Amino acid sequence: MSKTLDTPLTSAGFAAESVVECSAPSLREVFARHLGTVWRIARAFGVPADEADDVAQEVFLVVHRRLHTFQPSRSLPAWLFGITRNVVLMRRRAHTRRERRLSAVEPPPPPREPEASLELRQAAAFMQEFLDGLDEDKRLVFLLADIEGLTASEIAEALEIPLGTVFSRLRAARLKLEQFSQRLRARPVRRPHDR
Amino acid sequence: MTDEPTSSRALIAAYKACARPSAAAEAQLWASLAAAERAASPRPRRRSPSLAPWLAVAAALLLLAAWQLDLAGNFVSGHVLKDMREQAEYDAAGPGSRAATARDESAGAADDAATSATAGAPGQVLHPSPTGPRPLVVVPPRPRPAAPKTAGPRRGSQAPASEREAVEEDAAVVDDGDRMLAEMALLQEARAALRAGQPAAALDLLDRHAASFAGGGLAEERQALRVQALCAAGDPARGASEAAAFLRAYPRSTYAARVADACPKEHAQKDTSKIP
Numbered sequence: 001m002s003k004t005l006d007t008p009l010t011s012a013g014f015a016a017e018s019v020v021e022c023s024a025p026s027l028r029e030v031f032a033r034h035l036g037t038v039w040r041i042a043r044a045f046g047v048p049a050d051e052a053d054d055v056a057q058e059v060f061l062v063v064h065r066r067l068h069t070f071q072p073s074r075s076l077p078a079w080l081f082g083i084t085r086n087v088v089l090m091r092r093r094a095h096t097r098r099e100r101r102l103s104a105v106e107p108p109p110p111p112r113e114p115e116a117s118l119e120l121r122q123a124a125a126f127m128q129e130f131l132d133g134l135d136e137d138k139r140l141v142f143l144l145a146d147i148e149g150l151t152a153s154e155i156a157e158a159l160e161i162p163l164g165t166v167f168s169r170l171r172a173a174r175l176k177l178e179q180f181s182q183r184l185r186a187r188p189v190r191r192p193h194d195r
Numbered sequence: 196m197t198d199e200p201t202s203s204r205a206l207i208a209a210y211k212a213c214a215r216p217s218a219a220a221e222a223q224l225w226a227s228l229a230a231a232e233r234a235a236s237p238r239p240r241r242r243s244p245s246l247a248p249w250l251a252v253a254a255a256l257l258l259l260a261a262w263q264l265d266l267a268g269n270f271v272s273g274h275v276l277k278d279m280r281e282q283a284e285y286d287a288a289g290p291g292s293r294a295a296t297a298r299d300e301s302a303g304a305a306d307d308a309a310t311s312a313t314a315g316a317p318g319q320v321l322h323p324s325p326t327g328p329r330p331l332v333v334v335p336p337r338p339r340p341a342a343p344k345t346a347g348p349r350r351g352s353q354a355p356a357s358e359r360e361a362v363e364e365d366a367a368v369v370d371d372g373d374r375m376l377a378e379m380a381l382l383q384e385a386r387a388a389l390r391a392g393q394p395a396a397a398l399d400l401l402d403r404h405a406a407s408f409a410g411g412g413l414a415e416e417r418q419a420l421r422v423q424a425l426c427a428a429g430d431p432a433r434g435a436s437e438a439a440a441f442l443r444a445y446p447r448s449t450y451a452a453r454v455a456d457a458c459p460k461e462h463a464q465k466d467t468s469k470i471p
Contacts, residue, residue, distance in 0.1 A: 027232060031225060036215035043214065053220045060228050064235070066380060069387070082386065086379045086416070093412035123209030126201065131210075137452065147211055157390075160423075160453055177203050184201040 045088040078158035142173035394428035419450035426458040434458040
């Protein structure tokens with residue numbers, strides 16, 4: 001999973017390499033390597049930050065039970081994406097039952113990454129603001145491509161869309177990010193919403 | 196990063212670093228996951244492998260005893276493996292020919308019995324409880340009617356019963372707390388079948404899903420998959436009509452674009468959502 005997609009948008013650059021896991025990973029490995037990805041996918045589906053931990057927990061419970069069905073020849077992130085999407089859909093439909101289970105029982109989680117610098121947190125909040133402003137289709141493609149580093153074919157598999165659609169959505173999202181970034185530079189410094 | 200926190204690359208890097216569970220939350224998540232793993236780990240060892248080997252051993256012992264008592268011909272063919280009618284025909288063939296062929300047939304029957312016993316007692320498969328270790332595995336790789344391997348043993352007259360069994364099993368395996376996850380898992384199976392190029396199997400699983408979770412919360416997802424499976428199965432007419440029904444019912448669905456693209460002939464517009 002070392003490849004990224006911040007190369008120019010060319011078909012060769014995108015689809016040439018594909019990452020294939022040779023053997024089924026352990027639950028621990030999946031958790032350690034993909035927890036952040038699952039969390040961010042949940043956020044991209046509109047799950048609030050304070051519920052994304054719950055979603056991640058449910059996703060990895062499903063992973064725990066279904067890992068033996070995972071085919072190593074397939075894309076693990078794409079598989080995780082499918083599970084996360086289903087968990088989010090499930091929660092949308094049954095949110096009254098499970099809503100705020102952890103937060104009702106336990107004190108609010110400690111502030112995230114207190115060790116992160118103010119600048120870093122500010123930049124992350126800007127990015128969240130940008131993502132929130134994208135429509136879901138582009139947001140998901142952008143997240144998977146430029147943040148999670150999936151290949152175009154993995155994204156096409158995860159979202160079940162044609163490769164051409166992946167490219168066009170990504171191109172549009174990148175353009176919007178560039179515009180957003182320019183607006184950021186132009187406007188006076190302000191404190192963004194902290195998530 | 197500190198110089199220009201507003202560049203695209205810096206924003207992405209910062210987001211990736213910060214947008215994730217906190218270290219404390221991560222530890223808590225792993226702790227609960229590890230607890231679930233520990234709680235679940237004894238179950239598979241206890242349940243799934245226990246019956247089949249014991250049945251195989253019992254069958255082998257019975258055969259061995261019958262063989263040694265020279266009863267193998269009668270016992271095996273008359274009571275265990277062969278149909279009663281075959282036995283009657285065999286008896287009617289006359290004592291001479293029976294004496295001549297008794298040893299051969301009993302040997303063949305013993306071979307048959309041995310293979311069936313060591314193959315995990317195929318008769319047991321008719322009671323599809325076998326399933327796997329995990330309670331969420333609501334869709335064991337049970338052969339469906341189209342599957343060539345078990346088409347023989349499964350008679351046509353048993354199909355409705357087995358279908359009912361499958362539905363009941365789906366409902367039974369799932370306890371209350373896991374119901375939603377099980378519903379989801381069954382859809383995952385259908386999606387996997389679709390991706391594996393088996394739209395008929397996917398449709399079959401989706402039918403089971405509809406029967407097992409008629410009042411479930413994932414009807415939208417199921418119907419979206421169904422449209423895709425119908426189109427992939429070479430039934431674009433039904434696929435298109437179900438796609439239209441889906442889009443009417445769920446006009447703002449996440450799957451709307453995918454459903455609209457499922458049957459390309461009927462839906463020429465490629466992707467209405469790719470607005471620059």
